[in-house]
Amino acid sequence: MGQETSAKKEKEAKRIKNRKEKEQKKEDRKTNNNKGKSLEEMFAYVDENGNLSSVPANAEKRKEINLEDIQLGAAKVDNTPREVVRSGVVTYFNDAKGYGFINDLKSQESVFVHINQLSQPLKERDRVTFETENGPKGLNAIKVKKAV
Secondary structure (H helix, E strand, O other), X not given: OHHHHHHHHHHHHHHHHHHHHHHHHHHHHHHOOOOOOOHHHHOOEEOOOOOEEOOOOOHHHOOOOOHHHOOOOXXXXXXXXXXXXXXXXXXXXXXXXXXXXXXXXXXXXXXXXXXXXXXXXXXXXXXXEEEEEEEOOEEEEEEEEEOO
């Protein structure tokens, strides 16, 4: 029976503690609410570095921005014509898996090639001509032919 009463006392103490914490939180909310503030007190300003501030920016530091300079949406694509037919050397090709890589002779970049884009079988160190297209993971070689 003694244990029951101590458990009841602990439970009662915990309930009282929770009630006091709840009242304390209620008081904190009342003291920190934003109701009743003037419009000027609720304004937030952005300084020249893009940080929020409660003080308006200095009018002398203000810069004029041309509306045409503001870019909305995705960046414009560079449509400058590139060399259509490239030449390169096969650095790696796996017949079993059906893919490999071609090293472009001009730009020295590695371009992925799939077996479906070949006109004839390839092996390593073959000289080839090819075109490129953008794939999900980078450039892909298409219309691959052995160079004569």
